[in-house]
Amino acid sequence: MCCRCCGVTQQKVWVFGLGTLFTVFGLLFIIWWPSLIDSIIMNSLPLTPTSKTFDKWETLPIPVYMKMYLWNWTNAEEVKLHGVKPNFQQLGPYVYREERLKMDLEWHENKTVTFSPNRTWFWEEELSGGKQTDLVTVPHLPSIAAAAEMRDKNALVKAAFNRELNAHGGALYVTHTASEWLFDSFYDEFLHYAMNNPLAPEVESDHFAWFLDRNGSKEFEGSFTVHTGVGDIKEMGEIKFWNGANHTGWYEGECGRLNGSTTDLFVPDEPKEKALTIFIADTRRIINLEYTGESYEIEGIKGWKYEVTPNTFDNGQRSEAMKCYCPVYRQPNNCPASGATDLGPSADGAPMYLSAAHFMYADDSYANTITGFEPNYERDNFYIIMERKFGVPLEVNAAVMVSLLIEPDEDIDILTGIPSFYGPLFTTASSAVIDKALASELKLAMNLPAIGRYTGVGLLCVGCILLVVGIFLTLKRRWYGQRAADNTVPTPTTRITEEVTESY
Structure with a gap:
């Protein structure tokens, strides 16, 4: 995102939009991912001719x-x-x-x-x-x-x-x-x-x-x-x-x-x-x-x-x-x-x-x-x-x-x-x-829920940071180009002066 190429409104859409998106995805990863991965792994464990379990069962690795x-x-x-x-x-x-x-x-x-x-x-x-x-x-x-x-x-x-x-x-x-x-x-x-x-x-x-x-x-x-x-x-x-x-x-x-x-x-x-x-x-x-x-x-x-x-x-x-x-x-x-x-x-x-x-x-x-x-x-x-x-x-x-x-x-x-x-x-x-090879596979399967959870925490942190930054910039009116935008918007006093001038 190039701030110089965007107006204040566009900057707000990007920051608040991405912040909200990261926050939502972070919450979903934290709440939903562990149970989803556990379910996927457990559903893959039963023995079938095409399951990953089969190769290790048929010939002990x-x-x-x-x-x-x-x-x-x-x-x-x-x-x-x-x-x-x-x-x-x-x-x-x-x-x-x-x-x-x-x-x-x-x-x-x-x-x-x-x-x-x-x-x-x-x-x-x-x-x-x-x-x-x-x-x-x-x-x-x-x-x-x-x-x-x-x-x-x-x-x-x-x-x-x-x-x-x-x-x-x-x-x-x-x-x-x-x-x-x-x-x-x-x-x-x-x-x-x-x-x-x-x-x-x-x-x-x-x-x-x-x-x-x-x-x-x-x-x-x-x-x-x-x-x-x-x-x-x-x-x-x-x-x-x-x-x-x-x-x-x-x-x-x-x-x-x-x-x-x-x-x-x-x-x-x-x-x-x-x-x-x-x-x-x-x-x-x-x-x-x-x-x-x-x-x-x-x-x-x-x-x-x-x-x-x-x-x-x-x-x-x-x-x-x-x-x-x-x-x-x-x-x-x-x-x-x-x-x-x-x-x-x-x-x-x-x-x-x-x-x-x-x-x-x-x-x-x-x-x-x-x-x-x-x-x-x-x-x-x-x-x-x-x-x-x-x-x-x-x-x-x-x-x-x-x-x-x-x-x-x-x-x-x-x-x-x-x-x-x-x-x-x-x-x-x-x-x-x-052995180490089978242990690595097992550890990956065991750690996938935690990996998703930590990813969710990271996304949630990034999302919260973006939202906080957006709120701060809005309250302090510090968005890039905010001052120029403010100068182009007529204040009430300026409008009254211009109307009196025009009446003469």
């Missing part, structure tokens, strides 16, 4: 690492020969970078999508605390699981089983390399015998590994059906079906019902006090992570911590609602002590248990059966640090331990004279931290 710890049974022979207390040493971590991909996507009219998770692991030598060639002695799960099935059989049947077990590779423990235990597998004579024995339960392979045939497989975890959040953002990520069913069938009632998240999608804008419920196929159950009240800042983003508690792996001793995690055949008086879930229903009857690492929060009756447990809260804690507005995990450490209950049996040679104990098999911890 941040690095995930699986840390595997193997437990070396250091005095296995002494336990077998002399019944001494078992000692286990934790080895590792053996670290693998994990790539996650959703496959076989099928979109449904009821706002759900079905997919099969595919995970591929790559060895990370530099991040690992052990070598793949490390020799590890571990209880022989096939032999002990079969012996547990025979425990209550009559003496004649047990004698026949004991003879076959001794003749076909049965053992209390075996030693193999870390890579063989994890992914590469090893030939097992007893499994080979069971595969070819029509009286034995069905065995799919004569090779054994904790993650046998799983690397790169899309079938292992099964198919999940989750809500996309379209039409109801409070349903986003909620599991509706697993392998076509809404109940696992392994535990009764609510303990077997599918709910919560697969950890890939969480409901946004939930109260921070609300617990996180997740379902991990490997655990065969949901896990509730409780709000701790602790906040952390990761890549400049504030998140709240949720973790397992002494109630997580309860079996009814702490809360009656958790009683359903006690298998039916063990109720009502033979339920496991609080702190470990009996995996028998999902492990073909094998006496395996799921717990927090090193039996943290568990009843002393578990850890006291052996030596070697050294729980470390920072390393072994199962937790998620969550940004709750958009439901984005900032940091995850999903650590659990699987153990095997080994009991003496005088009718089975490999179990004769040993103490009863819980032998740890492996501990797994999937960990991930949000």
